[in-house]
Amino acid sequence: MIDGVKVEIDPLVKEKYGILFGNKNVNGRIVNVEELIGKLTLELRDEIGRVLLERRKLLDSRKRVEEKYSFPPMDERYVHPITGEVRTFREILQGLIDNFLDRDSPLRWKLNENLPVPKEVEPSSRPGLEITGPWNPLDMAIKQINADVSATMGPDDEDAAPPDYIPYGSQEREIGLYLSRVNEHKILSGEVTEIEIQKKGDLRRYEIKKPVQQWPTSIHRVPGIHLLDFHLKVNGVPAPSIIVDYVIHAVNDFEPLRRRGSLIYFYQPKVQSPEEASVIAKILWGIERALGAEKPGTLIKIKALYEEANAGRYLPIIMWMWRFWLIGLNVGRWDYTASLIEMWNEKVLPDPQNGPLMGMTAKHMMHTRGITPCLTSWPGDLPLAG
8 A cells, every 4th residue: 555545456467467557667767557547536536526416317317309419608607627627608619719810819729739640640640441340369450550540449448448357257267458558569669570370270370560650550449437447446445447458558658659759648438517628637647757757748649539519519629628739630420420319319210220311421421521611600709700
């Protein structure tokens, strides 16, 4: 126990995946993985509980849809989780517009002000597809690296993640999610470049064929904020999976990625509100400080999976809270449509199987492609030009 924080790691996890834990030499300093997980968990556990309770209260509310999911009032005030700035919704919008119009003002703000978006994740500098999937078994990871894509959202520790438990009755004796993290570290460190595995009765060989300089950019996709890791307990209570995953990847893979000239990149899914975005910002800055950053957004960057339609009501606020780290939004089509169905469950909705086509050109999807369509429809007297 250190400073009132007791971290317990499941013996099976410690035995099989102990490489992920302990002291690591990162950015010229020693960082202990489980200690950092414990510190962030203790700092943020109650806040995570509160924001999830608010999410549930909104879903359970019997208010009319028009009231539940309206845009927030223009004079609603928000506190930046890192700088402590307090701004109204109107001021945040005005600052965004001022920056777009290149107009100096006290409210002006922009993304990535401490470190510009690196070229390896800037779409005009490195265009191409992004693919996702688990990195367990290892051939999945090797196929992603060999693919003709610009980036891999891998390992995908959210939707496509292998289980973080051993399924009952399974012959598999590995915990898939932890093995995926080990595979990621070994590949990024150059320890694994080829494997032979039994598949469908045959011995098959898989080899990374690209030189490291041509690998897709590695963007690690974390679990949602609502999940717990029962293999790692802080003061007797399971730690939030999102903190465990953020810390393990950042601390273990910072140095291998830096040797390739890369930063640590994450895909952040499932955020629905400014309060949830605030928690993520605190996780990011907590890890960056532990790694020796002097300013936020200089060691870690994130892409956001904008897959919850509820977040659309707050998108400029969420972007403002993430402004040091956010390099882009990526819309998840089916998640977005499913969240609309969840939000509008009192309304008549098209049958996604037999009704009108709900593809990427459906109206609700077109409105996720940028901030401008939303800006023109918000209420209030906010000036949009001049």
